Structure formats: C-alpha cells, structure tokens
Amino acid sequence: MRGSRTEIPRGPVRRPWRFDLVLERDGKVSQQTQLVRALVQEIQRGRLPPGSMLPGSRTLAAQLAVNRKVVVAAVEELVAQGWLETLPASGTRVAALLPSLAVADTEVRPPRTASPVRGEASLVSITDGLPDSRLAPLEELARAYRRALRAFSRTASGYSDAAGAPELREVLSGFVNQARGLSTTRAEVFVTRGSQGALGLYALSMLTRGDVVAAEVPGYAPAWRAFEFAGAEVVHIPVDTGGLKTDLLEEKARALGGRLKAVYVTPHHQYPTAVAMAPERRMHLLHLAERFDFTVIEDDYDYEYHFEGNPLLPLQATAGSRRVVYIASLSKLLAPAIRLGYLVASPGCIRKLGETRAVLERQGDPVLERAIAELFEDGTLQQHARRARRVYKERRDHLLEQLSRSPALRAAFTYSVPTGGLALWLRLRQGSSESLAARARDARLLIASGSTYLPKGRLAAIRFGFAAHDTNELSWICDALSHCVPP
Amino acid sequence: MRGSRTEIPRGPVRRPWRFDLVLERDGKVSQQTQLVRALVQEIQRGRLPPGSMLPGSRTLAAQLAVNRKVVVAAVEELVAQGWLETLPASGTRVAALLPSLAVADTEVRPPRTASPVRGEASLVSITDGLPDSRLAPLEELARAYRRALRAFSRTASGYSDAAGAPELREVLSGFVNQARGLSTTRAEVFVTRGSQGALGLYALSMLTRGDVVAAEVPGYAPAWRAFEFAGAEVVHIPVDTGGLKTDLLEEKARALGGRLKAVYVTPHHQYPTAVAMAPERRMHLLHLAERFDFTVIEDDYDYEYHFEGNPLLPLQATAGSRRVVYIASLSKLLAPAIRLGYLVASPGCIRKLGETRAVLERQGDPVLERAIAELFEDGTLQQHARRARRVYKERRDHLLEQLSRSPALRAAFTYSVPTGGLALWLRLRQGSSESLAARARDARLLIASGSTYLPKGRLAAIRFGFAAHDTNELSWICDALSHCVPP
Numbered sequence: 001m002r003g004s005r006t007e008i009p010r011g012p013v014r015r016p017w018r019f020d021l022v023l024e025r026d027g028k029v030s031q032q033t034q035l036v037r038a039l040v041q042e043i044q045r046g047r048l049p050p051g052s053m054l055p056g057s058r059t060l061a062a063q064l065a066v067n068r069k070v071v072v073a074a075v076e077e078l079v080a081q082g083w084l085e086t087l088p089a090s091g092t093r094v095a096a097l098l099p100s101l102a103v104a105d106t107e108v109r110p111p112r113t114a115s116p117v118r119g120e121a122s123l124v125s126i127t128d129g130l131p132d133s134r135l136a137p138l139e140e141l142a143r144a145y146r147r148a149l150r151a152f153s154r155t156a157s158g159y160s161d162a163a164g165a166p167e168l169r170e171v172l173s174g175f176v177n178q179a180r181g182l183s184t185t186r187a188e189v190f191v192t193r194g195s196q197g198a199l200g201l202y203a204l205s206m207l208t209r210g211d212v213v214a215a216e217v218p219g220y221a222p223a224w225r226a227f228e229f230a231g232a233e234v235v236h237i238p239v240d241t242g243g244l245k246t247d248l249l250e251e252k253a254r255a256l257g258g259r260l261k262a263v264y265v266t267p268h269h270q271y272p273t274a275v276a277m278a279p280e281r282r283m284h285l286l287h288l289a290e291r292f293d294f295t296v297i298e299d300d301y302d303y304e305y306h307f308e309g310n311p312l313l314p315l316q317a318t319a320g321s322r323r324v325v326y327i328a329s330l331s332k333l334l335a336p337a338i339r340l341g342y343l344v345a346s347p348g349c350i351r352k353l354g355e356t357r358a359v360l361e362r363q364g365d366p367v368l369e370r371a372i373a374e375l376f377e378d379g380t381l382q383q384h385a386r387r388a389r390r391v392y393k394e395r396r397d398h399l400l401e402q403l404s405r406s407p408a409l410r411a412a413f414t415y416s417v418p419t420g421g422l423a424l425w426l427r428l429r430q431g432s433s434e435s436l437a438a439r440a441r442d443a444r445l446l447i448a449s450g451s452t453y454l455p456k457g458r459l460a461a462i463r464f465g466f467a468a469h470d471t472n473e474l475s476w477i478c479d480a481l482s483h484c485v486p487p
Numbered sequence: 488m489r490g491s492r493t494e495i496p497r498g499p500v501r502r503p504w505r506f507d508l509v510l511e512r513d514g515k516v517s518q519q520t521q522l523v524r525a526l527v528q529e530i531q532r533g534r535l536p537p538g539s540m541l542p543g544s545r546t547l548a549a550q551l552a553v554n555r556k557v558v559v560a561a562v563e564e565l566v567a568q569g570w571l572e573t574l575p576a577s578g579t580r581v582a583a584l585l586p587s588l589a590v591a592d593t594e595v596r597p598p599r600t601a602s603p604v605r606g607e608a609s610l611v612s613i614t615d616g617l618p619d620s621r622l623a624p625l626e627e628l629a630r631a632y633r634r635a636l637r638a639f640s641r642t643a644s645g646y647s648d649a650a651g652a653p654e655l656r657e658v659l660s661g662f663v664n665q666a667r668g669l670s671t672t673r674a675e676v677f678v679t680r681g682s683q684g685a686l687g688l689y690a691l692s693m694l695t696r697g698d699v700v701a702a703e704v705p706g707y708a709p710a711w712r713a714f715e716f717a718g719a720e721v722v723h724i725p726v727d728t729g730g731l732k733t734d735l736l737e738e739k740a741r742a743l744g745g746r747l748k749a750v751y752v753t754p755h756h757q758y759p760t761a762v763a764m765a766p767e768r769r770m771h772l773l774h775l776a777e778r779f780d781f782t783v784i785e786d787d788y789d790y791e792y793h794f795e796g797n798p799l800l801p802l803q804a805t806a807g808s809r810r811v812v813y814i815a816s817l818s819k820l821l822a823p824a825i826r827l828g829y830l831v832a833s834p835g836c837i838r839k840l841g842e843t844r845a846v847l848e849r850q851g852d853p854v855l856e857r858a859i860a861e862l863f864e865d866g867t868l869q870q871h872a873r874r875a876r877r878v879y880k881e882r883r884d885h886l887l888e889q890l891s892r893s894p895a896l897r898a899a900f901t902y903s904v905p906t907g908g909l910a911l912w913l914r915l916r917q918g919s920s921e922s923l924a925a926r927a928r929d930a931r932l933l934i935a936s937g938s939t940y941l942p943k944g945r946l947a948a949i950r951f952g953f954a955a956h957d958t959n960e961l962s963w964i965c966d967a968l969s970h971c972v973p974p
Contacts, residue, residue: 047634047861133640142636146629147534152824153620159823193680193848200847204691225846337639337647337853359712360687361680365852366824374534 023066031066035074043083043094054084054092125446126477129302129422129465133335135388140380141334144371152367162354162362164191164342165369171376172342176326179382180303181317187347188321190354191364195301195329195341199223202297202325202343203230205356211261213297214252216244218453218461220271223264223299232261236455241416243270243277246284253292262295262325263288267315268303269421272453272463276312276419286319296324302332304385305467306420307393321346330372332422333385340365340372392422398471399424399464402478409478412485422467428460431486436462439484445477510553518553522561530570530581541571541579612933613964616789616909616952620822622875627867628821631858639854649841649849651678651829652856658863659829663813666869667790668804674834675808677841678851682788682816682828686710689784689812689830690717692843698748700784701739703731705940705948707758710751710786719748723942728903730757730764733771740779749782749812750775754802755790756908759940759950763799763906773806783811789819791872792954793907794880808833817859819909820872827852827859879909885958886911886951889965896965899972909954915947918973923949926971932964 021038023031042048054060057075061068075092078084085095163169169189176182176189192198199222207213209231215224217236224234235256237249244265253260263285267277277285289296298315316324326344331337343353357363375381400417403409403426413426428436433450440447450459466474508525510518529535541547544562548555562579565571572582650656656676663669663676679685686709694700696718702711704723711721722743724736731752740747750772754764764772776783785802803811813831818824830840844850862868887904890896890913900913915923920937927934937946953961 049637136640138636138640139633142629142633145632146626149625149629149824150536152822153623153625193852197848204847222846222849229843229846335639337636339848339850339852356716359709359716360691361684361826362709363826365680365826365855368852368855 021064023064031070032074032077035064035066035070036077039074039078040083048094050094052094053090054094056091123441123444123446124469124473124477124480126465126469127446127448127463129332129463130336130468131332131334131388131422132391132468132470133337135384135391136334136338137375137380137384138335140375141338141371144374145367147374148367148370151370160363160366160369162357162364163350164189164364165366165373167373168369168376171373173344175376176328176344180300181313182321182326182344183317184321184344188344188350190343190345190350191369192341192343193364194331194339195299195327196222196226197339198327198341198343199226199297199299200229201353201356202327202345202349203227203232204360205352206295206349207232207261210259212256212259213262213264214249214260215264216266216270217455218272218450218459219264220266220299221453221455223297224455227262227264234455237263239270239273239275241275243267243275243281244285246281246288249285250288253288253294258293260292260294262297264297264299265315266299266301268300268306268311269418271299271301272423272461273425274418274421274423275416275425279312282312282315282318286315286323289319289323297327298324299327301327301329302421303328304333305389305392305422307389307396308419311420316344321349325349333381333388338368338372340368392467395466395469395471395474396424399466399474399478402475406478406482408482408485408487423463423465426462426464428462428486431460432458433460433462434458436484436486440481443480443484445480445484508551510551518557519561519564522551522553522557523564526561526565527570535581537581539581540577541581543578610928610931610933611956611960611964611967613952613956614933614935614950616819616950617823617955618819618821618875618909619878619955619957620824622871622878623821623825624862624867624871625822627862628825628858631861632854634861635854635857638857647850647853647856649844649851650837651676651851652853652860654860655856655863658860660831662863663815663831667787668800669808669813669831670804671808671831675831675837677830677832677837678856679828679830680851681818681826682786682814683709683713684826685814685828685830686713686784686786687716688840688843689814689832689836690714690719691847692839693782693836694719694748697746699743699746700749700751701736701747701781702751703753703757704942705759705937705946706751707753707786708939708942710784711942714749714751721942724750726757726760726762728762730754730762730768731772733768733775736772737775740775740781745780747779747781749784751784751786752802753786753788755787755793755798756905758786758788759910759948760912761905761908761910762903762912766799769799769802769805773802773810776806776810784814785811786814788814788816789908790815791820792876792879792909794876794883795906798907803831808836812836820868820875825855825859827855879954882953882956882958882961883911886953886961886965889962893965893969895969895972895974910950910952913949913951915949915973918947919945920947920949921945923971923973927968930967930971932967932971 021035023034039048054075057068057071061071064071075084079086079092083095084092086092166186168191169186172189172191173184173186177184192201203226207227207230211232212235213227213232214235214237216239218239219236227234235252237252238245249263265277265285267282269276285296296315296319300314303311303314314326316326321344328342330340330342403413412429414429415424415426418424437447437449447462450461451457453459469477508522510521512518526535541562544555544558548558551558562571566573566579570582571579573579653673655678656673659676659678660671660673664671679688690713694714694717698719699722700714700719701722701724703726705726706723714721722739724739725732736750752764752772754769756763772783783802783806787801790798790801801813803813808831815829817827817829890900899916901916902911902913905911924934924936934949937948938944940946956964
C-alpha cells in the first residue's frame with residue numbers, strides 16, 4: 001500500500017485541490033476502479049467542480065505511483081460515463097454537465113438527454129412532489145450561512161431558544177401574516193426540522209396514549225406514523241373531489257366522544273390527490289372543531305405553489321391559532337436538503353413544544369435559522385418563490401401536454417388538473433399501480449404504488465411529482481412511462 | 488413612514504451592503520434609537536464586518552431622508568458603546584473588536600478589557616464547559632458547507648439515510664477507531680443533533696415505561712430528563728473521587744432485578760465534577776452490566792480535551808457496542824451552534840434509532856453532515872482539536888494560577904486539578920452556591936448553583952467553565968468572582 005498527494009490547481013478557487021488518494025495493492029479492487037471511484041467522489045463532493053482541468057496522465061501517474069496505463073484507462077472510463085471531457089490538444093477536464101448521481105435507493109434526476117442507461121443503480125424518481133434544488137438560491141444561502149457562522153464566533157455562544165432563532169420566528173410571523181393572511185406574533189411560531197419535525201414534535205408534546213386523531217385517506221402516511229408513535233390511534237376519513245368528507249368526520253366524532261383530539265388535513269393541495277378542500281367543507285370542519293373540541297392540524301406544505309386563481313386562505317386565517325395548528329415547510333420552498341419547517345400555534349402549545357425539544361435535542365440549528373432569516377429579510381426567498389412558481393407552472397403545463405399527446409398515456413390515466421402543487425394525481429383506468437411501478441423500475445423510473453397512501457389495501461393511482469424535472473426531463477420520463485403502462 | 492436604501496461598499500466583499508432601513512415616524516421610538524438598533528443588528532449579523540467604513544453622515548442622512556443631526560447622534564452613541572470607531576480625518580468604521588452581544592438570558596463573553604458595564608443585560612457565563620467558538624475553523628466550515636450545498640443542487644435530491652450522511656458515518660467510524668480505540672463500522676454510527684439529540688433519540692427508541700436507568704449524582708440533569716420523557720424512572724448513584732460508586736450500583740441493581748435497563752455515566756471527565764472514573768470501577772461496572780444485563784450509556788462529551796497523561800480508553804473500547812452505547816459531541820469540538828453529535832451502538836440499536844428518527848423528523852441535516860465529513864477527511868478538525876487542546880490547557884493553567892494567587896478565592900474554594908475537560912469543580916468552604924450565584928449575577932457573572940446537578944437539595948459547589956474565555960477574560964472573571972465569595 002502506498003500513498004501520495006497530487007495537487008491540481010482548480011481555476012477560480014485559489015486553494016489547490018488535494019487528491020489524498022491511497023491506492024490499495026491487495027488485489028481486491030483493481031487500481032483502475034479505485035481511481036475511478038475516488039475521482040467520482042471528488043466530483044460529487046464538489047471539490048473538483050465542473051470545468052476544472054485534470055493534470056496530464058503522466059503527471060498523475062507519477063504522483064500516484066501507478067502505471068500510466070491505469071490512469072489512462074480510468075480517465076477513459078470516466079469520459080465514457082460522462083464525468084470527464086477530453087478537449088483536443090488541451091487535456092481532460094471535469095464535464096460541465098455531470099451525469100446523475102448513481103444511488104441505489106433514493107431520488108435521482110433523469111439524464112439530461114435520453115441517453116442510454118449509465119448505471120443500473122441510477123433511478124429517476126417521480127414519487128413525491130419535490131422541488132428542484134437546481135433553482136434554489138443556494139449561493140445566497142451559503143453566503144448567509146457564512147455570515148451567520150461569523151456572527152456566532154464573534155458574539156454569542158450558540159445556545160438559543162428551543163423554539164428557534166428569534167430573528168427567524170419574527171420574519172416567519174411577518175411572512176405568514178402578510179402572504180397567507182394569518183394573524184400571528186413571534187410567540188406563536190416554532191421552527192422545526194422540516195414539516196415532519198413539526199408533526200413529530202407536536203405528537204410527542206400534545207398527544208397521549210388513548211387519544212384519537214382523524215386523518216384523510218388516501219393521505220400522508222408519515223403523519224399517521226408520528227401520531228401513532230406518541231400512542232395515539234389514527235382513524236381514516238375518506239377524501240373526494242372536495243377534500244375531506246366532513247359529514248363522515250362528524251359521524252366519527254360523535255361516535256368517539258371526547259377521545260377525538262385532533263384532525264389532520266392538507267386542505268390546500270390534498271396529499272396525495274392535490275384536490276383543494278371546498279369552502280363549505282372548510283367551514284364545516286371548523287364548526288365541528290368547536291362543537292367536538294378538537295384541534296385541526298393543517299399541513300400546508302406547498303402553499304407557495306398555486307398556479308390558477310387566488311388560493312384560499314389557510315384554515316388558521318379563519319379560526320386562529322387556538323383551534324388550528326398550522327404547519328409549513330421551507331424544504332419545499334428551497335430544497336429537501338434544507339431541513340427547516342415551522343409550526344404556528346397558540347403560545348401555550350409553543351411553550352410545550354419548546355419543553356419537549358429542550359429535553360430531546362436542546363434546540364434547533366441557530367446558524368441555519370439565522371441565515372434563512374436573512375434571506376427572508378432581504379427578499380431573496382420571496383423572489384425565489386415567485387420564480388419557482390412560474391417555472392413549476394411551465395413544467396406542469398408541459399407535463400399535461402405530454403400526457404394528452406401520448407395515446408398510450410391518454411389511454412392509461414384519468415386525472416383532474418389541480419390549481420397548484422408540485423404533483424399530479426393519475427388514476428389508472430386498468431391494471432394495478434404495483435405492476436406499473438414494477439415495470440417502471442425496469443425502465444429506471446421510481447414510482448410509488450397507490451398503497452403508499454393507504455393504511456392497507458391497494459389503490460390504482462400514482463402521484464407524479466413533476467417539479468424537480470425540467471421540460472426535457474419530463475418528456476423523457478413521459479416517454480419512458482408510456483412504455484410501462486398497460487397496453 | 489418613508490424608506491430608502493443606502494449602499495455601502497464593504498471592502499473585500501464585492502457585493503455592496505444594502506441598508507434596507509425604513510424609519511418609522513410615528514413617534515413611538517425615536518429615529519435615533521431606530522437607527523442605532525438597525526446598525527447594531529447589521530453588525531451582529533455580520534453584514535457590516537469589523538473594519539468596514541460607513542458613509543459620511545451627510546450621505547447617510549440624505550439617503551435615509553432624515554436630519555443629519557439624527558445620524559450624527561446615532562453614530563456618537565454607537566462609538567460610545569464600542570460598535571463604531573471614529574478615525575481622524577477618514578471617517579467612521581465598524582470597530583475591529585466588537586462589544587459583547589447584549590442578550591438577557593444566555594451565555595455571553597466578558598468585555599475584552601475590564602471596562603465599565605455596557606448594558607445591564609450583558610452577562611458573562613461560566614456555567615458550563617463550553618468551547619471557544621472563536622477558535623473553531625468556521626471559515627473552512629463555511630466553505631465546505633457551500634460545496635456540500637452545490638453538490639446537492641447538482642446531483643441529489645437531499646433525502647438521505649435517517650442515520651446520517653454515509654460519508655460522515657464512515658469518517659466518524661474511522662475517527663473513533665483510530666483516535667479512541669473503538670472497533671466500529673459505519674453501520675454502528677448514528678449522527679444526531681448534539682449529544683442531547685443522541686440521549687433523546689436513544690431514550691425514545693430503547694426505553695419504555697417502567698424501565699429504570701441509574702445515573703451519577705451529582706450529574707447531568709438533561710440526560711435524566713430525556714430518560715424520564717420516555718417513561719423511564721431514574722435512580723441516582725453517588726460519585727466520589729473515583730467516579731460512580733459501583734458498589735452502591737451493585738446493591739441497587741440487585742434490588743431492582745431485571746428493571747434496571749441502563750446505567751448512564753460520564754467516565755472520562757465526570758459531569759460536573761470532572762473526576763475520571765477509576766480503572767477498577769470501570770471493570771466493575773462492565774462486570775455488573777454483564778451480570779445484571781443492562782446497557783452502559785457512556786457520554787464521552789469532551790474526550791479531545793485531555794491535558795495530562797494518556798486518557799483512559801472509552802468503556803466501549805473494552806466492552807464493545809453490544810454492551811456500551813457511546814455518545815460524543817461535535818458541538819464541544821467546534822462550537823455550541825454546530826448541532827452535531829453521534830452515537831456508536833450495535834447495528835440493531837442503530838436501526839431502531841433510524842426508525843424513530845424517520846417517524847419524528849425524517850432525517851438529519853445532510854448538508855452540514857457532508858461538510859463536516861469533508862473537514863474530518865482533510866484533517867481540518869483533527870488539527871483544530873490539537874490546537875484547541877493546547878489553548879484550553881493554557882487557559883486552565885492560567886485559571887489555576889489566578890485561583891491560587893487570590894487570597895479571597897483561595898479562602899473560598901477547594902478543588903482538585905482534573906486531567907482534562909473544559910471546566911473546574913470548585914467546592915465552597917463556607918456559604919451556599921445559591922448566594923454566591925446571586926452576588927455574582929450582580930457583578931455580571933452567570934454561575935449555576937450546585938443544585939443544578941442534583942435531583943433535589945443543595946450543593947455548595949460550582950462548575951467553572953473556563954475554555955470559552957481567554958486568559959485576559961479569565962483574569963477579569965476571577966477578579967469579579969473574588970468580590971462575590973464569602974468574606
């Protein structure tokens with residue numbers, strides 16, 4: 001075993017790239033493969049940014065103390081995979097457009113062109129309504145994060161309120177008041193780890209064994225699991241084109257008596273069907289909440305993305321924070337990797353959540369919270385939301401066009417056009433979503449079967465998350481999908 | 488109400504500082520006060536870094552559309568408070584050394600010099616063994632964070648394993664194996680939100696109502712609260728100069744029968760007394776764990792900071808991850824604002840923790856985790872740990888010198904010199920820690936009373952966290968403390 005360190009100047013960044021590669025010589029993995037993996041990792045981490053030049057093969061071979069043939073073969077392999085590009089007469093550089101990350105079990109982007117499959121493990125996911133991280137103002141976020149880190153190193157210890165950084169609670173309060181018609185103060189806002197963090201903390205703080213929570217079906221199963229973790233029982237109320245069937249909820253509430261503690265709804269774009277809850281159902285739900293004394297948990301995960309008409313105001317705008325707990329996500333606004341959400345509730349509830357968090361993890365992430373507060377304050381996030389809404393509407397329209405153009409897809413699905421949201425709900429005319437998902441997987445498409453949204457049983461429908469894919473990618477996906485649907 | 492935007496070039500950073508200040512004219516808060524607050528906020532956030540020049544008062548007044556007298560008075564006030572400096576003939580700039588942040592209820596640094604009190608709310612905390620964020624490689628972290636963000640925007644969706652970013656689990660496994668004598672694989676490492684996040688997640692995943700956990704007393708109360716939150720009962724076993732009294736633990740284990748599920752210990756530098764657990768006690772504890780079939784929860788919160796001799800290896804190095812759950816913190820290595828810790832346990836335990844996290848918050852923070860992994864891989868964190876150890880040893884030695892030099896402090900306290908850690912345990916010869924803490928508060932010193940470390944009752948001792956304060960600051964603190972101790 002031998003090691004060496006090769007330094008490659010990387011253009012605009014002054015600090016040279018240090019390639020700390022130690023090639024094993026025990027024969028288990030060939031040196032070529034080791035070199036290929038190490039270079040891909042450097043590129044994926046961003047340490048070798050797109051466009052940066054590699055040293056010549058002779059230099060690299062000498063510095064790594066391997067035969068030059070090994071380097072040449074590794075570079076050829078990476079060129080073939082699309083990670084590197086060879087420039088006539090000037091050498092090899094990291095490709096400007098990188099191939100998709102090959103990961104086995106999670107969401108991946110489609111290739112930029114309809115090129116042949118690059119790696120078996122690489123799947124293109126349309127399972128969820130994810131935003132497109134490529135649009136997010138991540139450079140601005142990185143700068144704000146650096147400023148927040150500096151501020152902590154200079155002036156404060158880093159311990160902060162369990163409910164979140166005061167600056168962020170303040171701007172979120174102003175934001176929901178101004179943009180969503182709520183009427184809150186900072187004391188009613190709690191910053192969480194994504195919207196799932198809000199659900200988990202709420203469940204641990206406010207629910208106890210024997211409580212019952214009613215939830216939409218089909219619906220968002222991760223919410224049910226959070227309630228059940230806290231010992232509550234979840235009962236399921238059907239959804240139709242007007243959202244939660246509140247007449248059935250009323251029957252259930254009457255039968256349960258005082259045990260019904262909360263009703264979990266996604267009234268803006270119902271998860272997974274994307275229907276909007278009808279105004280009369282909303283009023284009925286709030287009326288029932290008063291009459292049977294339960295809390296409404298309103299998960300408003302993608303309010304920003306409303307494309308037609310004026311969005312209805314959140315339920316909390318009507319009923320206030322005493323009756324309605326409002327949950328929203330910044331992960332959907334920015335990128336799933338940014339794990340921030342928030343919850344708006346009565347000051348008493350916020351206090352209880354703070355006590356729970358103090359015990360379980362002390363506090364949130366004050367650096368990230370402060371950085372995000374700055375991006376709200378200077379308007380960066382609002383500007384991003386406007387741009388993303390425009391882009392996602394284009395993508396939705398493109399998807400609708402693809403669906404109506406393709407005879408195979410037209411024959412396979414029925415659907416309504418939702419007024420917003422990042423996903424389309426496609427019902428299958430025939431066949432099961434399980435067999436569709438299996439065929440799609442063979443074609444590198446990751447689709448969740450309809451049973452994902454049910455406590456048990458099967459559902460012949462899929463949720464098509466379109467927002468993370470640009471129009472070229474959506475064309476590719478629709479083409480692939482058209483070969484998977486029942487003939 | 489009127490608004491205007493003033494742009495100030497800020498030296499090395501090319502993007503000009505945008506001062507989005509809207510001065511209210513409703514008379515509730517004077518314009519001068521509004522301007523003072525807004526400028527302090529800009530400085531605290533790091534948007535106006537130390538040394539950056541302010542525009543002239545005429546320019547600023549014109550752009551903000553206020554009388555120049557308002558600007559001049561605000562600048563004078565900020566110069567008096569130490570936020571700004573006036574340079575003869577060249578204008579006003581942000582002070583190179585900023586005053587302490589005035590916050591009411593949390594840890595703040597002492598003034599750099601023994602200057603008069605600047606604000607009533609500003610307290611200097613020695614309550615805990617906090618590291619000094621000023622030493623942490625935060626610029627390197629900011630750069631790594633930016634690279635991680637870019638990598639996510641290019642290649643992945645941001646959803647990741649609930650147990651933490653694979654890269655970080657891999658490097659942490661290597662790190663504890665190499666630096667602490669453990670014998671782990673990636674599958675045994677779980678990345679948490681600080682060490683409190685590890686305790687909370689462990690409690691929620693592995694403990695249930697009716698279980699008993701034994702813990703040191705005096706000890707770390709936040710751990711007890713996490714166990715109790717999960718429904719467990721905490722019993723307290725005394726600590727002496729050899730750490731946990733394992734003979735008393737044995738009696739308790741016998742009395743409890745199978746109900747004793749876990750024993751929580753801080754064997755390296757006991758919290759709060761900083762004593763090291765004696766080797767024969769360690770062996771006895773592990774022997775009892777086998778005999779009575781309980782898990783040892785080993786909280787090794789500041790292993791890095793061992794100043795004399797070789798540190799004893801963690802208990803897990805002897806007994807393995809099946810019997811000992813090992814918890815450590817990166818917040819203590821870097822800065823409290825960096826909320827990362829980790830837990831090393833059996834793969835089965837790690838799986839259960841992952842299931843709990845998936846339900847309660849889906850996953851950790853993949854961006855920060857990837858950035859920290861990079862800083863481990865390129866050696867930045869190891870280098871920082873070596874430097875911090877040297878600096879904290881100097882500070883500890885300086886504190887010991889101050890304590891032995893001052894007749895008042897010599898008369899007030901007895902103590903042993905611990906072999907490491909970020910705090911000293913001072914026992915009062917007379918008087919209560921409550922009255923000492925009250926007098927200290929009047930002198931701007933924040934001290935926790937001894938009862939903090941007990942389930943009930945009082946303890947005439949304080950924990951003096953010295954690491955976050957440099958030697959000048961420690962001199963100031965000792966001087967202030969010498970006026971608070973009983974005469």
